Amino acid sequence: MRYIGNKTRLIPFILDTVERLRPEAGVACDPFAGTASVGQALKSRGWAVRCGDLMAFSYALQIALVELDRTPRFPAKLLGEANGNDVDRRWLAYSSLLKHLHDLPESHGFIREHFSPAGRAAAEHGRMYFTPANAGAIDAVRDRIAGWCEDGELDRQRAQLLIATLVEAADRVANTTGVYASFVKSWQPNALRELELRPLRPTGRRRGSGRCSAFLGEARELVATAGAVDLLYLDPPYNERQYPAYYHVPELISAGWKPPPTLRGKTGLIPDDALRSDWCRKDRCEEALRSLLEAADAHHILLSYNDEGILEAEAIEQVLRETGSPDSYRRLGTEYRRYRSDGDGPERTYLRDHVQEQLHYVRRG
Numbered sequence: 001m002r003y004i005g006n007k008t009r010l011i012p013f014i015l016d017t018v019e020r021l022r023p024e025a026g027v028a029c030d031p032f033a034g035t036a037s038v039g040q041a042l043k044s045r046g047w048a049v050r051c052g053d054l055m056a057f058s059y060a061l062q063i064a065l066v067e068l069d070r071t072p073r074f075p076a077k078l079l080g081e082a083n084g085n086d087v088d089r090r091w092l093a094y095s096s097l098l099k100h101l102h103d104l105p106e107s108h109g110f111i112r113e114h115f116s117p118a119g120r121a122a123a124e125h126g127r128m129y130f131t132p133a134n135a136g137a138i139d140a141v142r143d144r145i146a147g148w149c150e151d152g153e154l155d156r157q158r159a160q161l162l163i164a165t166l167v168e169a170a171d172r173v174a175n176t177t178g179v180y181a182s183f184v185k186s187w188q189p190n191a192l193r194e195l196e197l198r199p200l201r202p203t204g205r206r207r208g209s210g211r212c213s214a215f216l217g218e219a220r221e222l223v224a225t226a227g228a229v230d231l232l233y234l235d236p237p238y239n240e241r242q243y244p245a246y247y248h249v250p251e252l253i254s255a256g257w258k259p260p261p262t263l264r265g266k267t268g269l270i271p272d273d274a275l276r277s278d279w280c281r282k283d284r285c286e287e288a289l290r291s292l293l294e295a296a297d298a299h300h301i302l303l304s305y306n307d308e309g310i311l312e313a314e315a316i317e318q319v320l321r322e323t324g325s326p327d328s329y330r331r332l333g334t335e336y337r338r339y340r341s342d343g344d345g346p347e348r349t350y351l352r353d354h355v356q357e358q359l360h361y362v363r364r365g
């Protein structure tokens, strides 16, 4: 999905750096996983990855793309007969389940009521995140997944795989310019397309490498409980934009609406006190870094940050030198095209098209 801070385009730079530090794969921890792009890349190189994030949609993506080693079997009673060998059967079963979900009649549920013009609540605020048809389809699919979970038909991994599939599908038809902090006031071409549930492919596990896992919660908690790791890859937020205000709709689709949350404001924000991050606060982020590193048991530490972040590079360097072997500290940089959700406009003018994405490195022990 489109995501602020997504490292997909930086993966070659990150993997190259990791492989120079430690050519053989080991255990890695990625506690700010977001779209799980880095965890996925590390897993494909043989690393056992412990991923985590505060956001529920990230958790779903972590399970779909990193924790699962292959498409799971789905209970036969949820779908029709599927033939073929085991791998094909799993894939066919998942695909036919998605077809079944796609063919459900639209329903007027929470998303249609609050995020499409067909809902009274949405109409009050002029909200148009989804067309009524797509919103009704999202409601039908999400409610069916919730029903299967209540009936004990889906375990955690299967449910989260289906939720991740739905979040990705909804993101492709969202009437936004990339983030959910606002919606476009007329329908964009992507929003008029029909919701399409495309199967996600879990990343296969290399022979001999350990299991990967997903985690929903505070980075510090994951780091403190992950045990000894060979690589700690940190990709925290680097500015004051709190993620729940920019991704409240995927968050809601992932977490569900039982009980229904009270939404606020023009964009229908969800209650997000528990999701607000110290890493987005200038007065708290340095302490957050220090405290996370104190909790970590890691040999190599790599921190992604960009040169316009709220933490100065010199402050990061100081903390890393204090918590690791001071002489091992290195800073690597690469030019990176800025993420633009809505381009220049009356309220926003970007001074530079490119920012420097930096990797700060320190070794311990």
Ligand SMILES: C[S@@+](CC[C@H](N)C(=O)[O-])C[C@H]1O[C@@H](n2cnc3c(N)ncnc32)[C@H](O)[C@@H]1O
Pocket (backbone or CB within 6 Å): 003, 004, 005, 006, 007, 008, 031, 032, 033, 034, 035, 036, 037, 038, 052, 053, 054, 055, 058, 217, 218, 219, 220, 235, 236, 237, 238, 243, 277, 278, 279
């Ligand atoms: C820069 S993004 C990570 C992007 C990710 N590497 C990718 O490629 O998609 C930062 C992530 O940190 C998460 N986050 C912010 N504060 C957190 C905290 N205290 N604990 C865990 N995750 C946090 C956000 O939800 C967001 O997904």
